[in-house]
Amino acid sequence: MTKSLPPLHTLSCIKPQTNSLSLIHFIKPKVIPFDLIARLKCFQCGLYARALLCPPYVWQTYSQFKTYESTIDFVSSFDWAILLIWKNDGTKSWKPDPKELSHITFKRKFGKQLKGTEVGMSKEIIHLMRQYRNNLEKKGFECFGLVNGHCDFCAGKCPNRDHPPCKRNGMPSLEAIGIDLYRLLEKLKIDYEYPVINYLTLVTMLLIKEKGK
Amino acid sequence: MNLPFTLVKRLLINNVSLNITETSHCFLYDFSGASINIKQLKNWLNDKIVDIYEFTGRFGGITKCPWCDETSNEMPKHIIQHNKRYADIETVKLSRKAYQLLLSYVRNNNYDALAFYIHRSCQYCINPSIPGRENKCAIPESGRNKMRSLRELGFKCDGFDVSKYSKNSVCIIYRRRPN
Numbered sequence: 001m002t003k004s005l006p007p008l009h010t011l012s013c014i015k016p017q018t019n020s021l022s023l024i025h026f027i028k029p030k031v032i033p034f035d036l037i038a039r040l041k042c043f044q045c046g047l048y049a050r051a052l053l054c055p056p057y058v059w060q061t062y063s064q065f066k067t068y069e070s071t072i073d074f075v076s077s078f079d080w081a082i083l084l085i086w087k088n089d090g091t092k093s094w095k096p097d098p099k100e101l102s103h104i105t106f107k108r109k110f111g112k113q114l115k116g117t118e119v120g121m122s123k124e125i126i127h128l129m130r131q132y133r134n135n136l137e138k139k140g141f142e143c144f145g146l147v148n149g150h151c152d153f154c155a156g157k158c159p160n161r162d163h164p165p166c167k168r169n170g171m172p173s174l175e176a177i178g179i180d181l182y183r184l185l186e187k188l189k190i191d192y193e194y195p196v197i198n199y200l201t202l203v204t205m206l207l208i209k210e211k212g213k
Numbered sequence: 214m215n216l217p218f219t220l221v222k223r224l225l226i227n228n229v230s231l232n233i234t235e236t237s238h239c240f241l242y243d244f245s246g247a248s249i250n251i252k253q254l255k256n257w258l259n260d261k262i263v264d265i266y267e268f269t270g271r272f273g274g275i276t277k278c279p280w281c282d283e284t285s286n287e288m289p290k291h292i293i294q295h296n297k298r299y300a301d302i303e304t305v306k307l308s309r310k311a312y313q314l315l316l317s318y319v320r321n322n323n324y325d326a327l328a329f330y331i332h333r334s335c336q337y338c339i340n341p342s343i344p345g346r347e348n349k350c351a352i353p354e355s356g357r358n359k360m361r362s363l364r365e366l367g368f369k370c371d372g373f374d375v376s377k378y379s380k381n382s383v384c385i386i387y388r389r390r391p392n
Contacts, residue, residue, distance in 0.1 A: 036257040037325040039247040044357050049349040056246040067248050182324050195320050
């Protein structure tokens, strides 16, 4: 496998178990735009200085994100970034097992109504991302996962909340490490809506490189 | 939506200088918390656009204390116990209105827009540094309409004179750089 070709066999590790996973993009980590605004906006979030994998506590778990420069160096050290785009207009189930939510009739939602879909999807996405990361690591890749919003692996009951660092391999968000996500989507010509009116777009990322590189 | 603000001036930010006052203990001014240094912040601010707005609405009355939620018909007397002045109530109200203004920018493709006071400074907390919440906001809730103050940042740039604007001025700093 040459380094210039994306490792397509990794796709077998990322089974689109939910129909809300709409797109998978392979990009070079150098394409990823970083901007100060991502971290400046963190100040405006209620999870700033509260969540373990949000600034400023994220550096206690992942010291590579301590500075802007070290973040860029870390991201650039990977061969590929797999961008996963999850879209939902309220009609798609986010559970891998469709039977789990079979009692729910998924209706089309608009605007603020999609907030519930976002919460449900995010909870599931973090588990799927962890699964994908483990699958990739079994295939011989070194992998680092980034999620949308904030890490919710412990479902709001983070056991190390008062005792950082995180000991459960949680994943920080793309914005927490300074990625300008809107710009990235525009660069890749991926449709998204902000403010959300008709459909929700969530983005996660897996940084991969072959082990030992 | 009609917002009670009038655009006074639009400036392109050039030659920024910042002088953050050491006395400011608020987390909003502790950029090191987000691993941002002043040089990076200055670089980020350069070439942005600043829209300066004058608040033209009325603040109106208030019966519920913004700091302890107590209802009182004599709010100016009540807030003395919090070491606050009536102007501080106006500041809280101004920040709520300015948040609506900010949203109008963010929803129109300026997702990087940030709102700032020109003269006033955030008055949401009674005491910005309380035990157990060092380097955090004293109020453990979303900081969406907690705005920084250009005066406290010691913000200066070409063509920007703080003294020209009234105490009820706010500004929005925005501009997306091309891809």
